[in-house]
Amino acid sequence: MRRSLSLAASSLALGIIYAIYGVISLLSGHLDTPQHPLLPRGGVALSLIMLLISSLYLYSVPRLLHDDLEGLSYLLAALILSAIVGTVQMLSIGADALDSLITGETYNAWDADIWLGTPS
Amino acid sequence: MKKCVVALAGNPNVGKTALFNALTGARHHVGNWPGVTVEKRVGWFRYRGVKYEVVDLPGTYSLGSYSLDERIARDYILSGEAAVVVDVVDSTNLHRNLYLTLQLLEMGANVVVALNMMDEAEQKGLKIDIKRLSSLLRVPVVPTVAVEGRGIEDLKCAIYEEMTQHPRHHHMTVGYGRAVEVMIARVVDVLRSHPQLEKYSLRWLAVRALEGDRDILKIIEDAVGEESAKKIKDIQKDLRNVLDDPVIFFADKRYELIEDIVGESITGGREEWSYTDLLDRVTSHPIFGLLMFFALMWAVFEFTFRVAEPFVDAIDFLFSQLASFATRNISNAALSSLISDGIINGVGSVLIFTPNIFLIFLALSLLEDSGYMARAAFVMDRAMYRIGLPGKAFIPMLVGFGCNVPAIMATRTIEDEKDRLVTILIAPLMSCSARLPVYILFAGIFFAGREGSVILSMYLLGILLAVVTTLFLRRFVVKGKPSPLILEMPPYRLPSLKAVLLNTWERGSAFVKRAGTIIFAGVVVVWFLSTYPGGPGSDINHTYLAYIGRVAEPLFRPMGWDWRLVVALLLGFLAKEIVVGALGTLYSPSGGEEATLRSSLQSTFTPLQAYSFMAFVLIYVPCLATLATIRAETRSWKWTAFATVYLVALAYAVALLITAVGSLLGRWMT
Numbered sequence: 001m002r003r004s005l006s007l008a009a010s011s012l013a014l015g016i017i018y019a020i021y022g023v024i025s026l027l028s029g030h031l032d033t034p035q036h037p038l039l040p041r042g043g044v045a046l047s048l049i050m051l052l053i054s055s056l057y058l059y060s061v062p063r064l065l066h067d068d069l070e071g072l073s074y075l076l077a078a079l080i081l082s083a084i085v086g087t088v089q090m091l092s093i094g095a096d097a098l099d100s101l102i103t104g105e106t107y108n109a110w111d112a113d114i115w116l117g118t119p120s
Numbered sequence: 121m122k123k124c125v126v127a128l129a130g131n132p133n134v135g136k137t138a139l140f141n142a143l144t145g146a147r148h149h150v151g152n153w154p155g156v157t158v159e160k161r162v163g164w165f166r167y168r169g170v171k172y173e174v175v176d177l178p179g180t181y182s183l184g185s186y187s188l189d190e191r192i193a194r195d196y197i198l199s200g201e202a203a204v205v206v207d208v209v210d211s212t213n214l215h216r217n218l219y220l221t222l223q224l225l226e227m228g229a230n231v232v233v234a235l236n237m238m239d240e241a242e243q244k245g246l247k248i249d250i251k252r253l254s255s256l257l258r259v260p261v262v263p264t265v266a267v268e269g270r271g272i273e274d275l276k277c278a279i280y281e282e283m284t285q286h287p288r289h290h291h292m293t294v295g296y297g298r299a300v301e302v303m304i305a306r307v308v309d310v311l312r313s314h315p316q317l318e319k320y321s322l323r324w325l326a327v328r329a330l331e332g333d334r335d336i337l338k339i340i341e342d343a344v345g346e347e348s349a350k351k352i353k354d355i356q357k358d359l360r361n362v363l364d365d366p367v368i369f370f371a372d373k374r375y376e377l378i379e380d381i382v383g384e385s386i387t388g389g390r391e392e393w394s395y396t397d398l399l400d401r402v403t404s405h406p407i408f409g410l411l412m413f414f415a416l417m418w419a420v421f422e423f424t425f426r427v428a429e430p431f432v433d434a435i436d437f438l439f440s441q442l443a444s445f446a447t448r449n450i451s452n453a454a455l456s457s458l459i460s461d462g463i464i465n466g467v468g469s470v471l472i473f474t475p476n477i478f479l480i481f482l483a484l485s486l487l488e489d490s491g492y493m494a495r496a497a498f499v500m501d502r503a504m505y506r507i508g509l510p511g512k513a514f515i516p517m518l519v520g521f522g523c524n525v526p527a528i529m530a531t532r533t534i535e536d537e538k539d540r541l542v543t544i545l546i547a548p549l550m551s552c553s554a555r556l557p558v559y560i561l562f563a564g565i566f567f568a569g570r571e572g573s574v575i576l577s578m579y580l581l582g583i584l585l586a587v588v589t590t591l592f593l594r595r596f597v598v599k600g601k602p603s604p605l606i607l608e609m610p611p612y613r614l615p616s617l618k619a620v621l622l623n624t625w626e627r628g629s630a631f632v633k634r635a636g637t638i639i640f641a642g643v644v645v646v647w648f649l650s651t652y653p654g655g656p657g658s659d660i661n662h663t664y665l666a667y668i669g670r671v672a673e674p675l676f677r678p679m680g681w682d683w684r685l686v687v688a689l690l691l692g693f694l695a696k697e698i699v700v701g702a703l704g705t706l707y708s709p710s711g712g713e714e715a716t717l718r719s720s721l722q723s724t725f726t727p728l729q730a731y732s733f734m735a736f737v738l739i740y741v742p743c744l745a746t747l748a749t750i751r752a753e754t755r756s757w758k759w760t761a762f763a764t765v766y767l768v769a770l771a772y773a774v775a776l777l778i779t780a781v782g783s784l785l786g787r788w789m790t
Contacts, residue, residue, distance in 0.1 A: 045573040046422075049415045056408065069393050073401035077408070080399070081415060088419045092426040099430035102437065 004071075008064035011075050015057030018082075022050030046085070053082050122170040124283050125201055129193060129224060130208030131217050132179035135236045138266035139208050140176045143276070167276045170283070175202065181216070183223045185335040194335075197229050200319055204282045205229040206275070211241040211248060211263070214386065218378045219371075221257065222294055228321035232278045233261040238271070246386055253385035258292050293323065296373050303330060303359050310351050316343040330359050331370050332601075396611040400495065409499035416492070417579070420483040422572035424476050425560060431475035432560075439468030457656035458647055461705060466643025469704030469717060470697045471632070473557035478628040480553065481522065485623040489615035493518065498609070507587050508594035510534055510602035513543040517586070520550025521579070522627055524746045527552075528753055538600045542593050544753055545763055546586040548742045551579050553631060554696035558737045561700055565718050566727040574731075578738050585739060585770065634697060642698040646691060646705045660706065679736075679779045680729045689736065695743045728782040732775040739771035 026047035056078035063071025130136045144163025161176040177196060178189035185191055197205060207224055209217040224231050233254075241248060254261040260278040264271030296304065307326035311317050317325065317340070328336040329352055341349040363369045402408050443460040450456035487493055497518075501511035512534045520527035527547045534540040551559075559578050563571040594600070649665040651658070660666060668690070669683030676686050684706040692699040707720040721730075741747060741764055751760040 043570045043573040045418050045576065049418060052411050052415055056402070059408075069398070070401055072393075073398040074408075076395070076398050077402035077412065081412060084416065084419050088423045088427075091423065095427045095430050099433055102430050102433050 004064050004067050007075060008061050008071070011057045011060045011064060011071075011078070014078070015054045015061065018050050018054035018057060022047050022054055025050065049081075049085055053078050053085070056081065123173065124170055124203050124279075125173045125175060126279055127175045127177055127196060127202035127205045128208060129177045129197070129205055129220065130179060131181050131210065131220060134179070134208050134210040134217065135266045136176065136179060136208045139206075139234060139236060139264065139272075139275075140174060142264075142266045142269050142272045143172075144174050165276070168280055170280065172276075172279065180220065182220060183227065184331075185333050191335065194227075197224065197227060198320065203230060204232055204279050206232050206234050206279065208234045208236050208266075211235045211238050212244055212246065214248075214382050215375075215378055218381060219374055222374050222377065225257065225259070225292060226294060226321065226324045226327065228324060230282055231257075231259045232275070232282050233257065233259055234266075234271075234275055235261055235263045236266050238263045239265045239268070249385045249387050252387075253381070256292070256381050256384060294374055294377050296327075296370065299362055300330075300359070300369070303355050303362075306355050307352055310344065310348050310355075311340065314344050314348070327370065330356060331366055332356070394611070396491075396609075399612055400609070403492065403495040404498050406499065406502060409495065410503075413496050413499055416487065418572060418576050420480065420487070421576045421579070423483050424480040424556075425563070425571045425575060428475035428479050432472050435468075435472040435474065439464055439472065443468070453656045454651075457651060458644070461651075461656075462644055462647025463640070465704045465717075466646060466701040467636075467640055469561075470557060470639050470701045473560055473700070474628070474632060476556055476560055477553050477631045478624055480556065481627040482620065482624045484521070485620040485627075486615050488623070489613075489620050491610040491612045494609050505602060508590050508602055509542065509546075510536065510539040512603070513539065513546075516543055516547055517550050520547045520552060522553055523630070524548050524550065524552050524742045525749045528746065528749045531753065534603075536603050538598045539602050541754065541759065542590055542598050542602075544750060545593060545759070545766075546589050548746055548750075548763065548767060549582045549586040549589065549739065551582045551738055552696070552742055553627075554634075554743065555737055557697060557700040559734055561703070561717075562721070562730045562734050565722050566725070566730040574734075578734055581735060581774075582738055585774070589766075589770070631697075634695065638695050639697045639701050642691060642694055643701040643705060646687075646698070646702045650705055665706070679732050679775050680726070681733060682724065685733060689740070692737065693741060693744065695745070696737065699737060728779060728786070731782070732778040735778055736771045736775040739774055740768050 026044065056074050060071040060074035060078065064075065065071075128136055128140055140161065140163060144165050163174045163176075165172050165174065175196065177193040180190045180193050183190055183194040183197070185194070196202065205224055207221050209221060221231065221233060235248065235250065235253075238248075248263075250261050250263055260282060262271055262275045262278050264275055266272070295301070304323060304326045307329055308322045311322045311325055320339075325336060325340060329340055337349075337352075340352065344352075359366055403412055443464040446460040446464060447456055450459060487496075497511065497514040500514050504511060504513060513531070516527045516531045516534075524547055527550060528544050531540045531543045531547070534543055555578075556575075559575045560571070563574040567574040646665065649668070650660055650663050652664060654662055665687050666683060669687040672686045672690065673681075673683040676689075684703070687706065688699045688702040691702045703721070704717050707717050707724075725733075747760055747764060750763050751757065754760065
C-alpha cells in the first residue's frame, strides 16, 4: 500500500509538471513572443506529446491508489515515452553542438526539455 | 486391421509439427493439397491394432474463408474424412487458441484437445484444471509436451477412445443471445429439409451464413435452391438491422465464452503481469495506443532530421569542396561543368541525405525489433477495417515508408484479390525514403525549427489520402469488405543491436546504390539538357530543359512554380531522388558563385509554394520501378494506367487546394 501511494504521488507530480509544461509550450507557440530557452523546440507536436505523457501519468494515479496493475501499465508507458522523447531531445542537442563545430555557428541549444524528457 | 484418419489442427507455432513427429516418428510423406501448392504432410502410427493416418492441416487461427490455409483446413474437416480431429493448443495462451477449438466444436468435429507446451505453462505459474476444461468443452483434453514426447501415449489412447466409443459428441454450443438465436433457428429451419446438408452441422452452417461466409453461402445455395436461399438472405438482412457488424459480433461472443472457460479452468495461477502485458494495456488501447503510435512516429522523424543535421552539413561541405576543386583544376569548360555542376552538385545533393535515410531505417528497425510494430498494426487495424482495408495491409504500407516497390510485392500475403488490389493502389501514397530528401530540403529552408512536424505532416497526409482513396475505391471501383486481421503479438524485447544494424545497412545501402546508378545517370541527363545547346556558362533559360519546362509550366502556374520545379517533377517520374538532384543542378548556378541551392530556393519561393510542392512530390507517381511493379503484380495495364492517372490527378488537386486554402488564410490573417 505504501509503495502504491508513493508511486501514485510520483505519478501525480510528474503528470502535473508535464501538463503545465505542455500547456505553456503550446500557448507560447500561438503567441507571437520570442522562444524562451526553457521551452521545448519541437513545435506544437512536442507540446501535444507532453500533454499525452501527462495524461498517461495522471490516468495511472487512481489505478495505482487502488493497487490495480493497470496503473502500473500507464506509469510504465509514460516513463518509456518520456524516456524516448527525452533521448531524442538529448541527441538533438548533441547534434546541434556537433553542427556548430562543423558550420562554425554559435551554439545555444541548452534547454530544459531533456530533463523533463527523462524523469526517473 | 482397422484404419482411422486423424487430422491435426491448431494455430501456427503451437508445436503441431513436433506433435506430428512425436505421433508418427519418421513414418510420413510430403505432398501438396489438391490444386494448390500448400504442403500436405501425412504420417501414420499403430495403436491397439488400429492403423492411424495422421494428416497435418495448415496452421490457422480460425476456420473462415479468408485465407487459403483456412479454406484447406476447413474443407478437409468438412469432408468428414477425419474420424478424429486433434486440436493442438498452446497451453500458455488459451485465450487465443480456444477460438479455433470453439469453431471445430461448432462444426461438429470429433475433437480431442492436446494441451501442448504444458512445461512452459508450469514455468509461467499457470495451473490448468484439465478435468474442468474437459468438462466445460465436453471433449477429452490431454496435457502434452510434444518436443519431449510427454503425454503422447495418453493422446493416442484418447484418440482411440474417441474413435471407438464416442463416434459423435453432443458438443457444447456457443450462445449468441436471444435475438440472434431466433435468427439462427430460422436459418436452421430453412436448411433442415435438405438432405444434401445432412452431413454438416446445420447450426454451424446457419452461423457461418449469418456471418456472411461466401463459401458456405455457396454450399447452401447449391443445396437449397433459389427460393430457400432468398429466405436466408432476408434473415441476413434482418440481422444486419440488429447488428452493426455480424462478423465482429459472432467473434466477440466466442471470446466471451472463452473468457468464461479460461476463468474457470485456470486456477492457482500467479496474477503477475509481464512487461509485455503491462505495456500492451496502453499500446493496444484504442485511444492511447493510437496517440502513442503518433508520438513515436514524431520521435522517429525528429530523430531523423535533427540528429542527422551535422552529418548532412559535413557531407554538404565535402561536396562543395569537391566541386570547387573540380572547377579550379579542370581546364576543359565542358568537362568541368559536367563534373562540378552535373555530377557533384546533382549526385551530391542526393547523397547528403544519406544520414537521414540511415537514421530513419535505424529508428524503424529498433521499433520493429522491439516488437512494437505488431501493436501498431493492431491499433491501426480497427480504423483500417472501417475504411475498407484489410489488417494485413498495414505491413505493406509500413514497408512502403521505406520503398514502394517491396511494399507492393509484400501485398502477396493478402489472400483476397480485391483487398490486394486496393492495397497495391494505395501503397504509392506511403511516403518512401526517396521523397524524404525533398521534404528535408524544403522543410529545412522554409520551416526551420518545425521540420519534424512539417515532415510528419507529409507522412500523415499520405496516410489520409490513402484512406480517402480506399473509401473511393471501395465505394466505386473495387467493391466489397476487407478480411479481418488475426495477428500474433510477439513479446516485447530489447532490440538486438546486430539485427538492427544489419537491417539498417541493407535498406540504407540500397539508397546509396541508387544514387550511384539511376540517379547518376539522371543527373547527367539533367546536366546535358540544362547546359546545351548554349554550352557551359550559357544562360539556363535558353537550354533544352527550359524549353521543355516552359511547355508544361502554364499547368502549374496556379501553384506559382517556375519551370525548373516543373522539370524536376517531370524527371521525378524516373525516380524521386532525381527531384533534388535536378534542383541541385538547376538552381545552384543561378545566383553566381555565392549561391547555394538553399538560398536560391529561399529567394524564389514562399513557404506555401514549398509546402504544396512537397505535397505534389508525395502524391504523384513514385517512380518507374513502382509502376513496373504494379504492372507485374496486377498483371494489368489497365490498373497500372489507372494508378498513374489517379495519382497525378490527385497530386495536382491537393497541391492546388493547399495553395488556394493557404492563400485565403494568408489574406484573412493579414
